[in-house]
Amino acid sequence: MANETQLSSISANNFEQCLKCSICTVYCPVAAVNPKYPGPKQSGPDGARYRLKNPAFFDEALKMCLNCKRCEVACPNDVRIGDIIQKARIDYSTHKPSLRDTMLANTDFVGTMANIVAPVTNFALGLPITKSVLHSVMSIDKHRSFPKYSSTKFETWFKRNALKEQDAFKKHVSYFHGCYVNYNFPKLGQDLVKVMNAVGYGVHLLEKEKCCGVALISNGLIGQAKRQAQLNTDSIRKSVADDKRPVLTTSSTCTFTMRDEYPHLLGVDNADVRDGLTLATRFLFRLVDEGKIKLAFRPDYKLRVAYHTACHMQKMGWAIYSTELLKMIPGVEFTMLESQCCGIAGTYGFKRENYETSQAIGSSLFDNIKRVNPDVVATDCETCKWQIEMSTGYQVMNPISIIADALDVEKTIELNK
Numbered sequence: 001m002a003n004e005t006q007l008s009s010i011s012a013n014n015f016e017q018c019l020k021c022s023i024c025t026v027y028c029p030v031a032a033v034n035p036k037y038p039g040p041k042q043s044g045p046d047g048a049r050y051r052l053k054n055p056a057f058f059d060e061a062l063k064m065c066l067n068c069k070r071c072e073v074a075c076p077n078d079v080r081i082g083d084i085i086q087k088a089r090i091d092y093s094t095h096k097p098s099l100r101d102t103m104l105a106n107t108d109f110v111g112t113m114a115n116i117v118a119p120v121t122n123f124a125l126g127l128p129i130t131k132s133v134l135h136s137v138m139s140i141d142k143h144r145s146f147p148k149y150s151s152t153k154f155e156t157w158f159k160r161n162a163l164k165e166q167d168a169f170k171k172h173v174s175y176f177h178g179c180y181v182n183y184n185f186p187k188l189g190q191d192l193v194k195v196m197n198a199v200g201y202g203v204h205l206l207e208k209e210k211c212c213g214v215a216l217i218s219n220g221l222i223g224q225a226k227r228q229a230q231l232n233t234d235s236i237r238k239s240v241a242d243d244k245r246p247v248l249t250t251s252s253t254c255t256f257t258m259r260d261e262y263p264h265l266l267g268v269d270n271a272d273v274r275d276g277l278t279l280a281t282r283f284l285f286r287l288v289d290e291g292k293i294k295l296a297f298r299p300d301y302k303l304r305v306a307y308h309t310a311c312h313m314q315k316m317g318w319a320i321y322s323t324e325l326l327k328m329i330p331g332v333e334f335t336m337l338e339s340q341c342c343g344i345a346g347t348y349g350f351k352r353e354n355y356e357t358s359q360a361i362g363s364s365l366f367d368n369i370k371r372v373n374p375d376v377v378a379t380d381c382e383t384c385k386w387q388i389e390m391s392t393g394y395q396v397m398n399p400i401s402i403i404a405d406a407l408d409v410e411k412t413i414e415l416n417k
Contacts, residue, residue: 111183169202240276310381
C-alpha cells in the first residue's frame with residue numbers, strides 16, 4: 001500500500017481530475033511510434049490508481065516516457081501527467097542505473113575530463129570503431145553523433161576575459177550557464193555577455209553551480225539529483241534574495257527543470273526564488289516591451305530563420321519571447337515550424353534501445369525543416385540542436401546567438417546610456 005508521502009505526491013499532481021479523455025495519448029510522441037509504450041493516460045493517472053493499491057503494478061515500460069510534457073500541455077484539466085509518470089519511476093522502479101546511464105547523466109564529470117583533451121576526445125568519439133565499441137559494450141547507439149567539446153570552459157573564458165568589466169555596470173544579472181555552455185559551446189555564454197553588456201547589464205556567475213540534474217532524474221540517480229538541485233537552489237537564492245540579481249539561463253530545459261521539477265519531483269522548495277529564474281530571451285523581451293532598453297541591429301544582416309519550439313519551452317509557454325525578439329531583427333526572414341518533439345529528450349536518444357523511437361518521433365520535424373530550407377534553425381534547447389543538426393544537416397543556433405550576431409553593439413550601447 002502507498003504511504004502518506006506517496007499519496008500526497010500523487011494527489012498534488014492532480015491525478016483525480018483525469019477525465020479519461022485520452023487526449024494526452026493522442027499528443028504523446030512515443031505512443032505514436034512505439035506500440036510497446038502504454039501511453040500517458042495508462043502510465044500516468046490510470047496507473048497511479050493501481051500503484052496506490054500495490055506497487056507491484058508499476059511497469060518498467062514507463063522508462064519509455066520522454067518527459068516531454070506534451071501530454072500536460074494537451075490535458076484539458078491540468079493534470080500533471082508527466083510528473084505522475086516520473087514520480088512513479090522515482091518511487092517504484094527497481095532498475096539500477098547502469099555504467100552507461102551514470103556516465104551519460106554525470107555531465108559535469110564527463111565534461112571536465114573531456115575538456116582536458118578536447119581535440120583527442122572529439123576525434124575519438126567520431127571514429128567508427130569507437131562508436132561500434134560504445135554500441136556493443138555500453139549500448140550507446142552507433143548512429144548517434146556526440147556534441148563537440150571545447151578546449152576552454154566558459155567559466156575559464158569568463159574569468160580571463162569578462163569578469164573585471166562587469167562591476168562597472170549599474171544593473172546586474174547572474175547567469176546559470178549549464179553544462180552545454182561550459183563544456184561544449186562557450187560561444188553561447190559569450191554571446192549572452194555581449195548582448196547584456198550592450199544593453200547596460202553586468203553579468204555574473206553564480207557562486208556555485210552544478211548540472212541542473214535533468215539527466216540524473218531521467219537516469220534514476222535521484223540522490224545526486226537532489227543534492228545538485230539543493231546546491232543550485234541555494235546559489236539562485238543568494239543571487240536573487242541577497243544580491244538582488246535575477247538569474248538568467250540560455251537553456252529551456254535547464255530553466256524548466258530548476259523552476260518546476262525541483263519541487264515537483266525532487267522535493268526541493270524553491271517557491272521564494274522561482275520567479276527570479278528566467279530564460280534570457282524572456283528577460284530581454286520584457287525589458288524591450290516595457291521600454292527599458294533598446295536594441296539596434298546591423299543593416300547588412302540577413303538570415304532566413306526557422307524556429308523550433310522545444311518541448312519544455314512549449315510547456316512553459318515562453319516561445320513567444322524568443323520568436324518576437326527574432327522578428328525584431330529587420331534582416332531576419334522568420335518561419336515558425338509546427339510544434340513537435342524532436343525525439344532526443346536529452347540522454348534518451350543516445351541509448352541503443354531508444355534510438356529508432358527517437359528518430360521516428362523526429363522524422364516529421366526533420367522533413368518539415370528540409371521543406372522550409374532555412375539558413376539556420378533556431379531553438380532554445382541544446383539537445384534539440386544536437387538532434388536536428390545530426391538528422392538534417394542544418395545549422396542550429398540559440399536565439400541569443402542570432403541576436404548577438406545581428407546586434408549593432410556600438411549603437412545599442414549608445415541607445416541605452
